[in-house]
Amino acid sequence: GENVEQHPSTLSVQEGDSAVIKCTYSDSASNYFPWYKQELGKGPQLIIDIRSNVGEKKDQRIAVTLNKTAKHFSLHITETQPEDSAVYFCAASAGTGFQKLVFGTGTRLLVSP
Amino acid sequence: DVKVTQSSRYLVKRTGEKVFLECVQDMDHENMFWYRQDPGLGLRLIYFSYDVKMKEKGDIPEGYSVSREKKERFSLILESASTNQTSMYLCASVKGTGGGYGYTFGSGTRLTVV
Numbered sequence: 560g561e562n563v564e565q566h567p568s569t570l571s572v573q574e575g576d577s578a579v580i581k582c583t584y585s586d587s588a589s590n591y592f593p594w595y596k597q598e599l600g601k602g603p604q605l606i607i608d609i610r611s612n613v614g615e616k617k618d619q620r621i622a623v624t625l626n627k628t629a630k631h632f633s634l635h636i637t638e639t640q641p642e643d644s645a646v647y648f649c650a651a652s653a654g655t656g657f658q659k660l661v662f663g664t665g666t667r668l669l670v671s672p
Numbered sequence: 673d674v675k676v677t678q679s680s681r682y683l684v685k686r687t688g689e690k691v692f693l694e695c696v697q698d699m700d701h702e703n704m705f706w707y708r709q710d711p712g713l714g715l716r717l718i719y720f721s722y723d724v725k726m727k728e729k730g731d732i733p734e735g736y737s738v739s740r741e742k743k744e745r746f747s748l749i750l751e752s753a754s755t756n757q758t759s760m761y762l763c764a765s766v767k768g769t770g771g772g773y774g775y776t777f778g779s780g781t782r783l784t785v786v
Contacts (some may be wrong), residue, residue, distance in 0.1 A: 560675065563786055568712070578679045593774045602676075602777030603715075658703050658773060664714035 561586040561653035565663025572639050573671055580666045583631040584647035591652040592625060592632045593660070598645045607634070608646075639670045674701075678763050678778035685785050691750040693781050695763030702767060704746035705775070706730075706738065709760040718761075721746055753785045 689717030
């Protein structure tokens with residue numbers, strides 16, 4: 560079945576710097592790759608997603624890139640702010656015809672003022 | 673505002689108790705999921721349901737069961753709680769069967785088994 564690896568497990572940056580989180584997946588049939596942000600005491604919230612027919616997607620300060628050949632995808636956050644501090648999860652779809660996601664182990668991002 | 677609501681934020685139960693975790697969604701979603709979240713392990717799928725009265729085992733179903741009698745409600749049952757089931761439990765839902773949509777998560781239930 561699908562396996563998703565996520566790196567790094569923790570990431571500390573200064574406010575204004577960029578942050579990059581990387582994930583790899585194993586199932587070449589995966590076609591949907593969402594990213595979630597989890598703030599303290601809350602459930603994960605979808606922040607951006609990308610489908611396999613697209614190589615890059617951007618939404619203001621966040622962007623996601625997908626390399627299907629290498630089976631990896633990345634989250635890029637530019638001009639980081641303290642409120643970006645959270646745990647970020649990547650995920651990849653598993654199986655066909657059904658919405659099942661396999662999640663990475665999470666990255667704790669700390670943005671220092 | 674669309675919502676997935678988990679009935680309890682915090683629960684403390686004793687070893688051997690039968691525990692019910694409730695989840696309700698108001699988005700008319702077909703698919704519902706129960707995950708547990710543990711540090712360093714990410715989110716692991718316990719059970720999911722793609723229709724009323726339908727259920728499928730996820731990656732770690734041992735010690736758990738589920739019930740989905742109505743479309744909006746998905747319950748997770750710990751038949752006999754054990755200390756290794758101390759964890760954060762997250763419910764999620766998503767529409768459709770074709771894939772390519774993001775989940776909506778509840779806020780989670782932090783369960784402690786003593």
